[in-house]
Amino acid sequence: MEHVKSRIWIEQDGEVLLGFGRIQLLKKIEETASISAAAKAMQMSYKKAWKLINAMNTAADQPLVITNTGGKDGGGTLLTDYGKLMITKFETLNSACEDFLNEKFKELNA
Amino acid sequence: MEHVKSRIWIEQDGEVLLGFGRIQLLKKIEETASISAAAKAMQMSYKKAWKLINAMNTAADQPLVITNTGGKDGGGTLLTDYGKLMITKFETLNSACEDFLNEKFKELNA
Numbered sequence: 001m002e003h004v005k006s007r008i009w010i011e012q013d014g015e016v017l018l019g020f021g022r023i024q025l026l027k028k029i030e031e032t033a034s035i036s037a038a039a040k041a042m043q044m045s046y047k048k049a050w051k052l053i054n055a056m057n058t059a060a061d062q063p064l065v066i067t068n069t070g071g072k073d074g075g076g077t078l079l080t081d082y083g084k085l086m087i088t089k090f091e092t093l094n095s096a097c098e099d100f101l102n103e104k105f106k107e108l109n110a
Numbered sequence: 111m112e113h114v115k116s117r118i119w120i121e122q123d124g125e126v127l128l129g130f131g132r133i134q135l136l137k138k139i140e141e142t143a144s145i146s147a148a149a150k151a152m153q154m155s156y157k158k159a160w161k162l163i164n165a166m167n168t169a170a171d172q173p174l175v176i177t178n179t180g181g182k183d184g185g186g187t188l189l190t191d192y193g194k195l196m197i198t199k200f201e202t203l204n205s206a207c208e209d210f211l212n213e214k215f216k217e218l219n220a
Contacts, residue, residue: 001122001123002120002121002122002127003120003121003122004118004119004120004121004203005118005119005120005121006116006117006118006119006207007116007117008114008115008116008211009114009115009116010112010113010114010115011112011113011114011115012111012112012113013111017112089215089218089219092214092218093114093211093214093215093218096210096214097116097207097210097211097214100206100207100210101118101203101207104202104203104206104207105199105203108199108202108203109199
């Protein structure tokens, strides 16, 4: 049985802004409020996670991730509203793409 | 400016059957009627090209490529009708996918 598969990613000015791995990392940050916990969950070094976040924040029009240092509740790394919106956009696009391709492939094979 | 990009591939029983590189190789074989000329055009070793063709022919329900040995016009490597059909299907899917994603991304950003 043949299946069509796909990977999508979003580029900004020719640079990768968001792909599947980066989205997973953002979701782990949302879950854990911590870069090191998110990196661990992704089996990635802290340095690598930090670099990816920095690359995303630099490439995007607005930061996707912010780190609060200190304060009453201590520091923590959070997604911005823009970061959350980008996850939603990416996942909406990805699942729409999969549905579209499956449908189109069925048509082509009919 | 953000853009959405995609890569598609076709799997058969969980194994990659056709992806972007394999399609390029098939098209070069169609153009040159020769595995070695196609491999050269792809900057790929003959062995690698032969392995890819063998993997495709084995995974698919029908061969995509056949080699005629000898005969009045000498040997040559040709695409089967099935091979040609698969190129058309892949390219139709790929460009439909790109159009769909661009449209959908525009909608999401509106």
